[in-house]
Amino acid sequence: MxxxxxxxxxxxxxxxxxxxxxxxxxxxxxxxxxxxxxxxxxxxxxxxxxxxxxxxxxxxxxxxxxxxxxxxxxxxxxxxxxxxxxxxxxxxxxxxxxxxxxxxxxxxxxxxxxxxxxxxxxxRLVQTNQVQRALGLRFGLNTIAAQAAGPVHLIEVGTSAGLNLRFDRYGYTVGGRSFGDPASAVQLVAEHYGPGPLPDLDVLPDVASVLGVDLNPIDVRDPDARRWLEALVWPENHDQRALLAAAIDLTVADPPRILAGDAIDVLPGLARTLPAGEPRVVFHSATRMHVPDHRLAAFDAAIASLGETGPLWWLSVEEAPDPDPRPSPTRHGAALNLRTPDGERHILAVVEGHLRWVETFPAA
Known part of the structure; x- marks a missing residue:
């Protein structure tokens, strides 16, 4: 070698x-x-x-x-x-x-x-499509539903094959409570921890449009591309592999629109194509960690540019909570962060990196 x-x-x-x-x-x-x-x-x-x-x-x-x-x-x-x-x-x-x-x-x-x-x-690029992370998107949209005036335009950065953008076609069971489509072939199950209440995840904003952005979009109709997604699932995770296959099968029939390109280059122009004044939500999970350090500021600025023509809710699952809102943390997880149009940042929950559990806490 x-x-x-x-x-x-x-x-x-x-x-x-x-x-x-x-x-x-x-x-x-x-x-x-x-x-x-x-x-x-x-x-x-x-x-x-x-x-x-x-x-x-x-x-x-x-x-x-x-x-x-x-x-x-x-x-x-x-x-x-x-x-x-x-x-x-x-x-x-x-x-x-x-x-x-x-x-x-x-x-x-x-x-x-x-x-x-x-x-x-x-x-190749690391383009893991953890379908379970659709739960983080749905959780965030529940909060946004109470704040946004009118249907939202949803954009996922680092969308890979766009499977999370079909979040509204999946079923969810969180802490024993069921939401979403009970008949869907894609059923996401997560544990619920913490003293905070679990919101009604069937309360969502209307969605005006969905769009993905990715450096190298995965075409779920391409067998070789599908094998790459399967290869990014760890060998022991049989359940996750079956979930991925079910989500791909569901998405093949109606794949979401995905723009190919670097988010730093694509998002500023995309902002100008959205209807002025209409709410927009950008979501990314385990994407920012792959951005080189010297481009992080430009990545963040590109996402912020989506708020130049309308109110922007910025939802992400990337890093550990800082500061951690839990008084006595017992589980290591990532923050489900939401930045609202006024620039305030809120930690909605602490979650396992693949969204296998959600820990909520009483609102401040």
Missing amino acids: SDKITGVGPEAQRERREQLRQLFTTPNEFTSSPLYRALSRTVAAEDGLLDLAGRGRHGQYPTFLFFGAVHQLLLSGVDHPLAGYFPSVVGPGRDAAPAEEAGPALVAFCEQYERELTEVIST
Whole structure:
């Protein structure tokens, strides 16, 4: 396996390698994937694997991209012993080989398929479509319903395949209470914690239009693109994989409109196409984390530009709550943030990153 990062000098290569080593040494994101946690330790110990993981486009999260590429190749049907360690390949109801023993197979796999992995890592983007995050959108829209005068124009930044934009066609069960479409093939289930009441998630604003924006929109009608979405689901998450498949099947019949391009470039022009004075909602989840640091200010400014021609509600799930509104936090989660047209920021709830639980608290 090649041990150099193309186009990078020796000193920069060493620095980049150490940055990657740190990411793979403490892969906190893989909370529900024992396999990826075990394999991350193998990557951290192998310079060749670190350099392979570093061949992605700037701004892409290396751990997600590297394992997504490995997973996609295995899902395509390549015959290799590494497949036996992946529950997604072995299949539900069958035992995969022990995750702690998978390291040598990963090294051999990457040596054999270095060219194919490099092609995926260098060209693909991390475009996980966590359908469960539609719950965060619905939760935020419930609050907005009491504030917006008239139908809203909904825009999702980093929409991938636009599955969250079909939130109104899904069923939801939160803390044992049901909302949405009970007959939908897509049923999202989440736990409810905290002393705050759970709002009536069937109270939503009317929606005038929906639109997604993405650097590289995923066409759910393309089998190869669909496999990439499936590859970004962690191997052990069978339920999430089935949920993704159901959402794709539902969306194929009526995919939402998605604009291709960088949000920094697209959103200012888009603001001028929306009817002046009409409410608009922008939503993004686990998108800002992929924006390079030097472009974060421009990303935020582009979203704010949507409020230049009408009242803007800015809803996001990105980072831990700061400050945390819970007096004694016991669960690590992200803030469901809402910035209202007056510029005030409100934490509506603390949520698990994939929206598997929601913790509410009494309003201040």
